[in-house]
Amino acid sequence: AQSVSQHNHHVILSEAASLELGCNYSYGGTVNLFWYVQYPGQHLQLLLKYFSGDPLVKGIKGFEAEFIKSKFSFNLRKPSVQWSDTAEYFCAVTASGGYQKVTFGTGTKLQVIP
Amino acid sequence: GAVVSQHPSRVICKSGTSVKIECRSLDFQATTMFWYRQFPKQSLMLMATSNEGSKATYEQGVEKDKFLINHASLTLSTLTVTSAHPEDSSFYICSARGLAGNTGELFFGEGSRLTVL
Numbered sequence: 001a002q003s004v005s006q007h008n009h010h011v012i013l014s015e016a017a018s019l020e021l022g023c024n025y026s027y028g029g030t031v032n033l034f035w036y037v038q039y040p041g042q043h044l045q046l047l048l049k050y051f052s053g054d055p056l057v058k059g060i061k062g063f064e065a066e067f068i069k070s071k072f073s074f075n076l077r078k079p080s081v082q083w084s085d086t087a088e089y090f091c092a093v094t095a096s097g098g099y100q101k102v103t104f105g106t107g108t109k110l111q112v113i114p
Numbered sequence: 115g116a117v118v119s120q121h122p123s124r125v126i127c128k129s130g131t132s133v134k135i136e137c138r139s140l141d142f143q144a145t146t147m148f149w150y151r152q153f154p155k156q157s158l159m160l161m162a163t164s165n166e167g168s169k170a171t172y173e174q175g176v177e178k179d180k181f182l183i184n185h186a187s188l189t190l191s192t193l194t195v196t197s198a199h200p201e202d203s204s205f206y207i208c209s210a211r212g213l214a215g216n217t218g219e220l221f222f223g224e225g226s227r228l229t230v231l
Contacts, residue, residue, distance in 0.1 A: 034219075043118075044158075044207070044222040090157065101148065102209075102220055106157040 002027035002093050006105035013081050014113050021076040021108050023065075023091030030096040033074040035065055036104075039087045047089070050074065051096075061085070086112045116142045118210050120223035127198055128231055134194045135226045137208030143188035144210035148220065149181075152205040161206075164191045198230040 007022040025031060035047040048059025055067040065076045074091060091105040117140040127133050137147055145166050150158040162183050164170040170183035180202075182194040191210075195202050205227050209220040 036222075043224050044209075046219055049219065101160055101163055103160070104150075104158045 002031065002095060002103050004091050004093050004103055004105035006089075006091050006108050008108045009106065010109045010111070012111045012113065015083055016080050017112075019076070019078040019081045019085070019110070021089055021091075021110070023074045023076065023105060024072050025074065025091075025093040026072065027093060027095060032094045032096055033065075033067060034092040034094075034102070035059065035063070035074075035076050036090045036092060037087050038090070038107075044090065047076070081110075081112050083112045083114045086110060116140075116210075116221045118144075118208065118221045118223040120206075120208055120226050122226060123224060124227045124229075126229045126231065129199055130197055132194055132196045133198055133228060134192055135206055135208075135228075137191045137193070137210070137223050139189045139210045139221070142210075142221075144191075145188065146211045147185055147191040148209045148211075149183060149191075149193050150207045150209065152207060152225070158207060161193075195228065198228070200230045203228055203230045 003026045005024050033050045036044045037047045038044045047063050048057050050057045050067045058064045063078050065074050067074050088107045088109045090107045092102050094102045119138045121136045147164045149161045151161050152158050160173050161176045162170045162172045164183050164185040166185045166188050172178045185191040205225050207225040208223045
């Protein structure tokens with residue numbers, strides 16, 4: 001079975017600072033990887049996903065993530081955060097192929113200070 | 115993106131009663147829906163996978179007689195918490211995948227906060 005760990009539970013940054021949120025997964029086979037975001041009072045929504053091909057994936061709102069297979073990692077990055085990026089971020093993994101269940105990490109709460 | 119709606123968003127009930135939460139895919143047909151439970155400061159815990167027209171598949175440790183899941187149509191799945199107790203108080207979230215193959219993306223409902231007194 002797959003598992004996901006997110007190392008940072010709560011991150012506080014000033015506006016314009018760079019962001020990197022760690023995500024490591026555990027699974028022996030081929031995976032699909034996701035980052036979801038939950039803004040205060042809103043649904044979870046997809047930020048970006050990796051299925052195959054270029055390991056550097058670009059998502060919405062200037063976010064990107066890099067899949068490093070050798071490190072089982074899929075870290076989320078943004079060069080310059082904004083106050084509106086304040087939210088909770090969840091990394092998720094699913095085994096490739098078929099209708100596989102998605103396993104989520106514990107989430108990282110990002111607080112951006114104006 | 116596709117829209118998934120949950121109802122009710124908040125429910126308060128007395129201990130021993132049953133509560134039903136609905137999850138609807140509004141603009142697409144969902145062959146598979148997932149029910150998650152989220153505890154404060156914790157991740158989403160998958161409770162069960164619900165496939166239209168068949169019995170739900172429950173995760174280990176989830177009582178299927180307590181958390182009844184029905185996926186009677188391609189746009190509706192329901193979760194019924196039977197004989198609810200205070201420890202069942204939690205945030206329940208459903209998500210759905212569409213018919214168009216395994217793109218992997220899940221669309222989430224807004225969640226339902228259950229409080230059992």
